[in-house]
Amino acid sequence: MRTVLCDTLGTELPIAGFTPSEHVAAALSRAGGLGVLGCVRFNDAEELDKVLGWMDANTDGKPYGVDIVMPAKVPAEGKQVDLDKLIPEEHKAFVERTLAELGVPELPEGTEERAGVLGWLHSVARSHVEVALEHRIALIANALGSPPPDVIGQAHEHGVPVAALAGTAEHAARHVAGGVDIVVAQGYEAGGHTGEIASMVLLPEVVDAVGDRVPVLAAGGIGSGRQVAAALALGAAGAWTGSVWLATREYLETMPESEAMQQALLAATSADTVRTRIYTGKPARLLKTRWTEAWARPDAPEPLPMPLQNLLVSGAHNRIHAAADPSVVSMPAGQVIGGLHEVRAVADVVAELRTGFDAAVGRLSTIRDTTG
Amino acid sequence: MRTVLCDTLGTELPIAGFTPSEHVAAALSRAGGLGVLGCVRFNDAEELDKVLGWMDANTDGKPYGVDIVMPAKVPAEGKQVDLDKLIPEEHKAFVERTLAELGVPELPEGTEERAGVLGWLHSVARSHVEVALEHRIALIANALGSPPPDVIGQAHEHGVPVAALAGTAEHAARHVAGGVDIVVAQGYEAGGHTGEIASMVLLPEVVDAVGDRVPVLAAGGIGSGRQVAAALALGAAGAWTGSVWLATREYLETMPESEAMQQALLAATSADTVRTRIYTGKPARLLKTRWTEAWARPDAPEPLPMPLQNLLVSGAHNRIHAAADPSVVSMPAGQVIGGLHEVRAVADVVAELRTGFDAAVGRLSTIRDTTG
Numbered sequence: 001m002r003t004v005l006c007d008t009l010g011t012e013l014p015i016a017g018f019t020p021s022e023h024v025a026a027a028l029s030r031a032g033g034l035g036v037l038g039c040v041r042f043n044d045a046e047e048l049d050k051v052l053g054w055m056d057a058n059t060d061g062k063p064y065g066v067d068i069v070m071p072a073k074v075p076a077e078g079k080q081v082d083l084d085k086l087i088p089e090e091h092k093a094f095v096e097r098t099l100a101e102l103g104v105p106e107l108p109e110g111t112e113e114r115a116g117v118l119g120w121l122h123s124v125a126r127s128h129v130e131v132a133l134e135h136r137i138a139l140i141a142n143a144l145g146s147p148p149p150d151v152i153g154q155a156h157e158h159g160v161p162v163a164a165l166a167g168t169a170e171h172a173a174r175h176v177a178g179g180v181d182i183v184v185a186q187g188y189e190a191g192g193h194t195g196e197i198a199s200m201v202l203l204p205e206v207v208d209a210v211g212d213r214v215p216v217l218a219a220g221g222i223g224s225g226r227q228v229a230a231a232l233a234l235g236a237a238g239a240w241t242g243s244v245w246l247a248t249r250e251y252l253e254t255m256p257e258s259e260a261m262q263q264a265l266l267a268a269t270s271a272d273t274v275r276t277r278i279y280t281g282k283p284a285r286l287l288k289t290r291w292t293e294a295w296a297r298p299d300a301p302e303p304l305p306m307p308l309q310n311l312l313v314s315g316a317h318n319r320i321h322a323a324a325d326p327s328v329v330s331m332p333a334g335q336v337i338g339g340l341h342e343v344r345a346v347a348d349v350v351a352e353l354r355t356g357f358d359a360a361v362g363r364l365s366t367i368r369d370t371t372g
Numbered sequence: 373m374r375t376v377l378c379d380t381l382g383t384e385l386p387i388a389g390f391t392p393s394e395h396v397a398a399a400l401s402r403a404g405g406l407g408v409l410g411c412v413r414f415n416d417a418e419e420l421d422k423v424l425g426w427m428d429a430n431t432d433g434k435p436y437g438v439d440i441v442m443p444a445k446v447p448a449e450g451k452q453v454d455l456d457k458l459i460p461e462e463h464k465a466f467v468e469r470t471l472a473e474l475g476v477p478e479l480p481e482g483t484e485e486r487a488g489v490l491g492w493l494h495s496v497a498r499s500h501v502e503v504a505l506e507h508r509i510a511l512i513a514n515a516l517g518s519p520p521p522d523v524i525g526q527a528h529e530h531g532v533p534v535a536a537l538a539g540t541a542e543h544a545a546r547h548v549a550g551g552v553d554i555v556v557a558q559g560y561e562a563g564g565h566t567g568e569i570a571s572m573v574l575l576p577e578v579v580d581a582v583g584d585r586v587p588v589l590a591a592g593g594i595g596s597g598r599q600v601a602a603a604l605a606l607g608a609a610g611a612w613t614g615s616v617w618l619a620t621r622e623y624l625e626t627m628p629e630s631e632a633m634q635q636a637l638l639a640a641t642s643a644d645t646v647r648t649r650i651y652t653g654k655p656a657r658l659l660k661t662r663w664t665e666a667w668a669r670p671d672a673p674e675p676l677p678m679p680l681q682n683l684l685v686s687g688a689h690n691r692i693h694a695a696a697d698p699s700v701v702s703m704p705a706g707q708v709i710g711g712l713h714e715v716r717a718v719a720d721v722v723a724e725l726r727t728g729f730d731a732a733v734g735r736l737s738t739i740r741d742t743t744g
Contacts, residue, residue: 002742014739168643169710188560189570197642198561198570200593200602201707205642221572230572230602232739233732270569270577271540335573338541360605361733361740367386367604368733370374 001228001357005215005238008161008182009034009138010063014238015228015353016139016217018067019245021254022051022058027346028245029062036065036141045127052135065139065163066132070125070147071306087312091301095316098294104316104323111322126151133158141184143193144282145171152179165219167195167202169209176210183210184240187220191243191334193284194220194275200234207235223336225356229364232357239353243334248346257321262343264289264326270338278313279332281306287333291320373600373729377587377610380533380554381406381510382435386610387600387725388589390439390513391617393626394423394430399718400617401434408437408513417499424507437511437535438504442497442519443678459684463673467688470666476688476695483694493679498523505530513556515565516654517543524551537591539567539574541581548582555582556612559592563615563706565656566592566647572606579607595708595721597728601736604729611725615706620718629693634715636661636698642710650685651704653678659705663692 005014012032019025025035037055042048055064129151132140140147140155141163155162161181166172172183185206187199197205199220207216215238218231223244231239245251247265252258264287274288278295281304286292294300303309313330320330377386384404391397397407409427414420427436501523504512512519512527513535527534533553538544544555557578559571569577571592579588587610590603595616603611617623619637624630636659646660650667653676658664666672675681685702692702 001739003739168641170641187570187572189573197707197710198559198572198593200559200571200599201561201642201710204596204598205710221570224576226576226606227572229605229736232736233601233605234598235732269540269542270573335569338569338573338577358740360607361736364601364604364733365737367373367375368730 001354003215003232003237005182005217008215009065011138013350013354014232015350016065016141016238016240017245018141018240018242019251021245021251022055023250023253024245024248024346025064026055026058027248027250028350029059029064031347031350032062033350034063034065034139035059036067036139038067039125039128039132040067040069040143042128043124045124045131048128049131049134052132052137056135063136063138065141066128066137067141067143068125068128068132068147069143070122070129070151071144083308083311087304087308088301091304091312094299094301095312098291098300099316099319102290102294102325102328104319104325104328107319107322129154133160139163139182141165141182146175146178146180149178163217165193166206168197169202169205172206172216173209176214180214182215182217184217184219185236186240187218188275189285189335190220191273191285191337192332193280193282194334195283199231203231203234203236211235211237220334221336223339225353225358226360227336228353228357229360233364242332243336244340244349245346246331246333246337247340247343248349249343250346252343257324260324260326261287261329261331264329265331265333265337266340266342267326268333268337270335273333273335273337277303277309279310279330281309284332285334287329287331287337289327289329291316291328291330373726375587375604375609377554377589380587381437383510385722385726386604387722388437388511388513388610388612389617390612390614391623393617393623394427395622395625396617396620396718397436398427398430399620399622400722401431401436403719403722404434405722406435406437406511407431408439408511410439411497411500411504412439412441412515414500415496417496417503420500421503421506424504424509428507435508435510437513438500438509439513439515440497440500440504440519441515442494442501442523443516455680455683459676459680460673463676463684466671466673467684470663470672471688471691474662474666474697474700476691476697476700479691479694501526505532511535511554513537513554518547518550518552521550535589537565538578540569541574541577544578544588545581548586552586554587554589556589556591557608558612559590560647561657561707562592563645563657563709564704565652565654566706567655571603575603575606575608583607583609592706593708595711597725597730598732599708600725600729601732605736614704615708616712616721617718618703618705618709619712619715620721621715622718624715629696632696632698633659633701633703636701637703637705637709638712638714639698640705640709642707645705645707645709649675649681651682651702653681656704657706659701659703659709661699661701663688663700663702 015033020038028035163182217240218236219240387405392410400407535554589612590608591612
């Protein structure tokens with residue numbers, strides 16, 4: 001299973017996997033794909049530096065990438081304490097009231113409260129890029145479209161290709177015109193930030209718009225080998241995966257407290273996700289739980305714009321995480337979670353992507369070669 | 373390109389196409405697919421009888437099917453005059469006001485106003501089945517899931533297989549348990565009545581749930597050969613197409629006044645559809661126009677339940693149709709319309725489905741057989 005993407009990334013397989021877990025990312029790279037570590041959880045660039053050092057040492061010399069969150073236009077910027085002032089009291093009260101209703105306890109006395117996630121801030125994302133370029137990364141992906149031109153230039157000076165997510169063919173063309181090297185076409189069914197056009201329609205459109213200039217990765221709905229085959233049939237040069245890695249053993253090595261999330265994920269069907277602005281302020285697909293349902297009620301306030309919404313809910317996320325109640329998880333996840341039925345090792349997932357792809361292509365060849 | 377579906381339907385190609393146009397349906401059947409004529413437009417069973425007679429004479433002995441709209445549970449029933457009483461004045465006033473705002477004129481004096489579409493009514497759909505079974509049809513498809521058991525029995529007595537649309541794996545399993553012979557898995561991106569799970573995720577789930585018992589047809593997002601290849605890669609035994617046939621020359625042979633609709637369709641991108649209850653009372657994807665936008669405004673009333681909503685808007689549909697303004701079309705259409713750039717002959721569309729499929733499978737085989 002080899003495409004032009006393998007040349008661009010230096011990988012054996014045309015499969016990239018986004019994950020906030022360095023253990024998952026490293027295991028995926030070792031298995032022949034490209035593990036892409038999500039940087040948004042690192043408020044402190046030194047912490048990211050340390051983890052990327054660990055990646056360097058644990059990927060058998062195989063390539064890996066990083067994912068940052070950087071809007072092309074600089075949004076509200078500032079220290080958390082200043083931004084906090086922009087959050088209406090009504091919103092804070094709703095969050096407090098909702099957590100109480102859902103039975104999510106306060107953090108235990110003496111717990112050091114983790115700061116809100118600041119990775120959404122431009123300055124923090126820039127520090128991620130600086131640090132990442134000191135490591136042997138094979139890709140910088142931006143979850144919010146094209147990064148600013150100087151960041152693309154900086155990556156190119158280090159010989160590192162830049163990938164940008166696109167939800168329409170128009171966005172994709174704009175990214176490529178701006179110097180982006182790989183387009184990730186993100187379909188409606190995808191977890192996290194996503195648009196309204198489904199992969200079956202979006203992929204051929206993006207490929208027709210830019211596929212002769214840069215490789216197009218298919219994102220959204222891909223967790224098995226037959227889905228990889230479908231994405232490549234539609235013209236993609238590879239697959240961008242995400243949710244499938246949440247249900248792996250390696251994920252727990254990084255975040256052992258995520259068992260409740262995994263339980264919720266395995267129990268969910270493909271109908272149990274919701275596209276909502278409550279996580280970051282921009283539409284993102286999340287696992288549907290009592291937490292997302294509370295925000296869908298008529299008495300819930302409108303979510304705030306990025307980056308305020310995530311600052312608003314970050315304390316709640318800490319409490320929800322500590323509560324470890326599968327019914328109140330807050331987690332980006334795609335519709336593909338309906339196909340996850342057990343916690344697997346990363347290598348086993350990759351093995352299925354290979355064999356499932358081969359089986360699908362074999363089936364298609366037979367269909368093509370059979371005539372009435 | 374041959375699958376088990378070809379045996380079930382007696383076709384050369386595993387491709388069915390839903391269309392309200394007998395000219396399109398006949399041309400598709402002649403080209404090797406299965407033309408499936410939508411019956412909902414026929415209030416009068418005798419009119420359907422006449423058109424099916426025309427189909428018998430114009431399909432070169434090739435198989436064709438019919439599509440009815442019949443909920444398994446009998447909904448509100450009655451003559452149009454009784455049902456009209458159930459429609460609130462507020463709704464009627466909104467429709468009148470909106471048409472005036474959009475510049476849609478009254479029908480010319482003396483125009484015989486077509487009755488509201490009654491095909492949604494159980495009794496009318498039953499009369500469609502009765503009439504269709506007197507013709508040499510190869511399929512009865514029901515756009516609203518399983519038809520009632522006695523209707524399935526009636527079809528089987530005539531040796532005619534029954535297909536039912538499903539938006540979840542659970543629905544699909546229920547259809548098969550109830551005796552349905554073919555499941556049409558209808559993804560979020562599809563035109564007309566549709567659920568929220570996209571084809572990339574829905575198809576493998578439905579195939580895993582029922583694919584060892586009945587053929588699964590992929591519906592939603594399919595208008596080109598590479599999309600057929602993707603659907604079959606996901607495990608479908610064939611493709612169910614719809615929107616792609618709206619932009620054909622043969623469509624105008626049946627409905628010459630549909631040029632405005634075709635213009636609107638060709639100008640639309642994949643972002644120019646909307647999933648709404650305004651057409652029938654159940655969520656259906658329509659072309660986004662000034663008409664659908666008016667219903668999305670805060671002052672618009674909530675759509676009525678089926679079958680009242682369609683009765684409410686049927687007069688408006690007549691006026692909109694006569695006005696022939698591309699910006700005020702009311703037409704079910706899927707996201708795949710973004711890929712339609714010209715009006716083609718049905719045979720040319722079918723030719724591309726074949727060559728595009730072969731090219732995609734060829735590309736996949738090369739990817740499979742290339743290693744680093």
